[in-house]
Amino acid sequence: MPELLADERAFVGELVGDRPAGWDVSGELPLDLLHKLGARGLLCAEVPASFGGLGVSSQDNGEFTAYVGSLCSSLRSVMTSHGIVAHTVRRFGDRAQRRHYLTELTSGKIAGVGFSEPGAGSDLSAMRTTIVPDGDGFVVNGEKKWLTVARYADYLLILGRNGDGAAAAMIPADTPGVHLELVADPLGCRAAGHANVRFDDVRLPADAVLGGGSQPLSMLFTTALSYGRMSIAWGCVGIIRACLQAAGSHVQRREQGGVALAEHQLVRRHLADLLLAEQISTRMCEQASRSWDATAPDMAVMAVMAKHTSAGHAAQSAATAVQLLGSAGAQDGHVVARAFRDAKCMELIEGSNEICQLILAEHALSITG
Ligand SMILES: Cc1cc2nc3c(=O)[nH]c(=O)nc-3n(C[C@H](O)[C@H](O)[C@H](O)COP(=O)(O)OP(=O)(O)OC[C@H]3O[C@@H](n4cnc5c(N)ncnc54)[C@H](O)[C@@H]3O)c2cc1C
Incomplete structure (x- = not known):
């Protein structure tokens, strides 16, 4: 990740701290925090610097999105929606609209x-x-x-x-x-x-x-949804990383049967699954971001593939993490309990699992003869 986003990541980490559990329980994010992030261009970091954005690549924005997703999926959802709006304005707005709305979207308007x-x-x-x-x-x-x-x-x-x-x-x-x-x-x-x-x-x-x-209606929503799929895919990488971290550290501290949970082979199998989920989803997202940054002909289908892969692995990983934490993770606000509920929603939106499968099947048919 470039130095610029490392600084921004530290800025977000500091602002967010340990507050996401409380936000999840109260059902509300602090508006001033959204305005602060928006005013630094962080809710739509791919917008060019000439419009007040950071002008970063999909890959760099993706890693940043994963970081926010590992902290709080509600906040990451705000980034996704706000980013979809900015992307749609860039694609369909005329010169004056791009100037006006993109400047608004990088100045703290949500x-x-x-x-x-x-x-x-x-x-x-x-x-x-x-x-x-x-x-x-x-x-x-x-x-x-x-x-x-x-x-x-x-x-x-x-x-x-x-x-x-x-x-x-x-x-x-x-x-x-x-x-x-x-x-x-x-x-x-x-x-x-x-x-x-x-x-x-x-x-x-x-x-x-x-x-x-x-x-055309389909061009409008496919353009908007494609950005959303990239953002959700990376956000789900963040969910998986949070689950891997929570589960990995819990099983080394908690003892049952006279040894740490991590000493039980069936527990280790779960850890292997979590690590694989994180690697597979990250690699898929990187590949999709490369297509996105190159405006490659397959960029839309790669976004579907990344979203479908990451959302499925996030939902499974969150269930695995809750399993590994047992009652310790079965409480509202806990990072893995939040992940369990948040990740399930990611299998429903921006193209549900079934809709993604239908799109991918269509692609499979188009590349086979
Ligand atoms: C947390 C969350 C955030 C959201 N944010 C937004 C937002 O910001 N903006 C917005 O506009 N909307 C938003 N939505 C709505 C979301 O986009 C829709 O929920 C989603 O498109 C699915 O539509 P639906 O809920 O009506 O389900 P339906 O379309 O009724 O689908 C129900 C089930 O049937 C399956 N199904 C449907 N059609 C087919 C088919 N042809 N073949 C096989 N299976 C099929 C689906 O996969 C799903 O499993 C959000 C939803 C949630 C839960």
């Missing part, structure tokens, strides 16, 4: 993204929210589900239909007609600020809609 709707989960082609021209601007109507970060957000990037095409709108969260309802008691990433959001005749100026607002 953003989340809304794809999912009551009738559109895995199948985003069923999306019904509309973002349509109205006078000099646009009007938004619809309902989005489970927006990470919504509770803390200054902006919500919302995807919707515009005639035969689609549009992505940067909506200030305090715009009249935006109604938030927090998701009660989420299974995991409990402090990530999830909310269901309704948009009733939300009026926006024309420049709030990225690139004029006429893109």
